Amino acid sequence: MGSLFTSSQLVVYVLVLQTLFASSSLLKTNYGFSSNSDYISAIGDPGMKNPNVRVGFEAWNFCNEVGFEAPQMGSPRLADCADLYCNNILTDSLGGAPLGNGRKCEVRHKVNESDNSLGTGDKFPVTDFESFTDPDLFAVEKELYLGSLCEVHESTKPWQFWMIMLKNGNFDKNTTLCPENGRKVSKIVTGRNFPCFGEGCMNQPLVYHNYSRLVYLGDQMVSLMGGFNGTYDLDANISKGIGKNSFFSVSWQKNLSTGSWIFSNTLTTSAKYPWLMLYLRSDATKGFNGGYHYNGSGVMNKLPESPNFKVKLTLDVKREGGSNSQFYLLDIGSCWKNNGKPCDGDVLTDVTRYSEMIINPATTSWCRPDNLVSCPPYHVSPTGEIIYRNETSRFPYSAYHLYCCPGNAEYLEKPYDICDPYSNPQAQELVQILPHPEWAVHGYPEKKGDGWIGDPRTWELDVGALSNRLYFYQDPGTPRARRVWSSINVGTEIYVSRAGETAEWSVSCVTIMSTAEVVVNLGSDADPTNMNVEELTQLVAQRFAPYLLVESVKEQIFAPRSPLKPPRPTWPDPDLPRLAIRLISTINSWVSASLPPPTRFATPGGSGSGSSSSLWMNMSSYNLTALTSYRFLY
Structure with missing residues (x-):
């Protein structure tokens, strides 16, 4: 399967999907269950x-x-x-x-x-x-x-x-x-x-x-x-x-x-x-x-x-x-x-x-x-x-x-x-x-x-x-x-x-x-540069999208046809989970308020990436390599 997007286009596309679906059933779907927990369907129907x-x-x-x-x-x-x-x-x-x-x-x-x-x-x-x-x-x-x-x-x-x-x-x-x-x-x-x-x-x-x-x-x-x-x-x-x-x-x-x-x-x-x-x-x-x-x-x-x-x-x-x-x-x-x-x-x-x-x-x-x-x-x-x-x-x-x-x-x-x-x-x-x-x-x-x-x-x-x-x-x-x-x-x-x-x-x-548990594991068989729209949507549904914002991760996972070899699944810094959740909450708040995403997030790697936003700066300052293979409980 050939690549449908360039690296920058892909990041923007994933961000748009995240904005559209952060408060919808794609990311937080209970499929009629009484619990408010997140679920991933195990069946096609x-x-x-x-x-x-x-x-x-x-x-x-x-x-x-x-x-x-x-x-x-x-x-x-x-x-x-x-x-x-x-x-x-x-x-x-x-x-x-x-x-x-x-x-x-x-x-x-x-x-x-x-x-x-x-x-x-x-x-x-x-x-x-x-x-x-x-x-x-x-x-x-x-x-x-x-x-x-x-x-x-x-x-x-x-x-x-x-x-x-x-x-x-x-x-x-x-x-x-x-x-x-x-x-x-x-x-x-x-x-x-x-x-x-x-x-x-x-x-x-x-x-x-x-x-x-x-x-x-x-x-x-x-x-x-x-x-x-x-x-x-x-x-x-x-x-x-x-x-x-x-x-x-x-x-x-x-x-x-x-x-x-x-x-x-x-x-x-x-x-x-x-x-x-x-x-x-x-x-x-x-x-x-x-x-x-x-x-x-x-x-x-x-x-x-x-x-x-x-x-x-x-x-x-x-x-x-x-x-x-x-x-x-x-x-x-x-x-x-x-x-x-x-x-x-x-x-x-x-x-x-x-x-x-x-x-x-x-x-x-x-x-x-x-x-x-x-x-x-x-x-x-x-x-x-x-x-x-x-x-x-x-x-x-x-x-x-x-x-x-x-x-x-x-x-x-x-x-x-x-x-x-x-x-x-x-x-x-x-x-x-x-x-x-x-x-x-x-x-x-x-x-x-x-x-x-x-x-x-x-x-x-x-x-x-x-x-x-x-x-x-x-x-x-x-x-x-x-x-x-x-x-x-x-x-x-x-x-x-x-x-x-x-x-x-x-x-x-x-x-x-x-x-309860979402497994995120990008390997050689899941190179985002070779994904179509449906596959990207599934990736977003697994809540990996926030991590694609970060340049250090983007540089690794967008290497064409280069299989990932993720390190041990540990957080590089104890504050990282808090920041990741904060990022998701921020995007959710944009949707709730019917606001477009701030320009500093619109084009990662472009003019927005140099923003003085503490959130963006903190996120981009960490080496997030470990996030490519991690069990994350939401």
């Missing part, structure tokens, strides 16, 4: 308010693979990505386009039927993607291909789509489709029981796609609506009714009062398919996602890390799905090795880590004083106190549904229970929690029934703080893993229902924000 449709669909077998494609269905990866245009003018911020004055609207699809119907062995329309005869590998490549068609480039970090995930819990122990804790085996030998009606029980579903279409909202507004639906019963004709068959449906439409997409979901089990899962996922835009050991696509372009992130969402549960419906207010997924290192794709040593808040009041606590095997070894209180599970008078057993250990852990504390070794492509660790005062301090439900049927709520969850308290296994003596979460999901897992059960719910206004 905060609040689900993008006016255009970006939805992906994936179906998994029991071990999060494909195995076999359903007849005439192609690979179970699909996408609905559509833009709404009205006389070549994009829609407004609420996702609806005003009519009148002869305006005409149309929907433009970025993914067509030939793309969605691609199946194992088919060639992709572009040479950048490789075809495979292995259904598992083909699905990986197809997801990346669909993501490339849907990708949104409105920020420095592109994103692809929200993901709908559907999973079949049937497991045929007579096959070897699923590895055991990541290891391929020639025969499944286990005393665990899994549902399966016989050969073919691990099939993929029939999926029907209602492509996004124009919908008129009264006489003055138009928006988009679409969805996916289908069944696992391959001989069913659901156009004549669901009957006793399995069924799923996800549809989306705009809420013009909030501007958010509303995802309406239905999941029905059957005698042949008693264990089904349906989630709306916010996945990483690249790299591994929760439970997925391939490079994927998603909406989360900044991975949230404990303890510094929050999630806001609106959830309305309409039907429970029976007593075995483990409805997840939030399900977070990550991956790190038992030695604390990040996952690298080695399924023998990688471990998928999950934590799930179950809000179905029918779900009981398996963690009890008489069943310590289903409890984590210890609990961490909100004040940081460690309470061991054998401290029966103090351990909050009812705060946990169950805990299970990764199957490749070598130093487990007895008693312990190994997580199901087959339902992930590698070993997994699971912490399932229940509504409890211990979690309520982070905005989670305090008691059973909170947020359940008849009690729709908008939740503001300090997920980072809660997830930082949870116990996860690590080998003794290893440094604590960074808890970086690549998937954040909402939905239900109807676990082995005795009869056909139906769950129904809607999700909207999902926002994921990284909080």
Whole structure:
């Protein structure tokens, strides 16, 4: 990318941006959160308010693979990505386009039927993607291909789509489709029981796609609506009714009062398919996602890390799905090795880590004083106190549904229970929690029934703080893993229902924000002289703009294509933070008073730089090299 500005032009441009946005939502955006703290969106579509449709669909077998494609269905990866245009003018911020004055609207699809119907062995329309005869590998490549068609480039970090995930819990122990804790085996030998009606029980579903279409909202507004639906019963004709068959449906439409997409979901089990899962996922835009050991696509372009992130969402549960419906207010997924290192794709040593808040009041606590095997070894209180599970008078057993250990852990504390070794492509660790005062301090439900049927709520969850308290296994003596979460999901897992059960719910206004800490680190891959307007705006949003005023920094960071080698991140002088904050406050005061910036700041390096202003002189007298790599808490 070539340089768009000269050094002096860039500084002036950044100053203008700082002046325009210092008091606006770009620099101090709370994205609807009640706190006044600053937030940086971790997703490309905060609040689900993008006016255009970006939805992906994936179906998994029991071990999060494909195995076999359903007849005439192609690979179970699909996408609905559509833009709404009205006389070549994009829609407004609420996702609806005003009519009148002869305006005409149309929907433009970025993914067509030939793309969605691609199946194992088919060639992709572009040479950048490789075809495979292995259904598992083909699905990986197809997801990346669909993501490339849907990708949104409105920020420095592109994103692809929200993901709908559907999973079949049937497991045929007579096959070897699923590895055991990541290891391929020639025969499944286990005393665990899994549902399966016989050969073919691990099939993929029939999926029907209602492509996004124009919908008129009264006489003055138009928006988009679409969805996916289908069944696992391959001989069913659901156009004549669901009957006793399995069924799923996800549809989306705009809420013009909030501007958010509303995802309406239905999941029905059957005698042949008693264990089904349906989630709306916010996945990483690249790299591994929760439970997925391939490079994927998603909406989360900044991975949230404990303890510094929050999630806001609106959830309305309409039907429970029976007593075995483990409805997840939030399900977070990550991956790190038992030695604390990040996952690298080695399924023998990688471990998928999950934590799930179950809000179905029918779900009981398996963690009890008489069943310590289903409890984590210890609990961490909100004040940081460690309470061991054998401290029966103090351990909050009812705060946990169950805990299970990764199957490749070598130093487990007895008693312990190994997580199901087959339902992930590698070993997994699971912490399932229940509504409890211990979690309520982070905005989670305090008691059973909170947020359940008849009690729709908008939740503001300090997920980072809660997830930082949870116990996860690590080998003794290893440094604590960074808890970086690549998937954040909402939905239900109807676990082995005795009869056909139906769950129904809607999700909207999902926002994921990284909080508290802003990391400023300019390196060779972030040379400001090579940034475009969007990248510069992001840089300003990270509050680096004030430091660009200073000549000593400017001389270093504007060296064309010269990578920075920042020194240790320490302040050159204890007064520097105070002066930096004073500078920000000064610019904010200009905006509040509707005054233009003083001329001494208008052209740094020009006539204004020689001003006798004490602020400017003090700022320019320091060597601010260290500011190019510093964690600054506002």
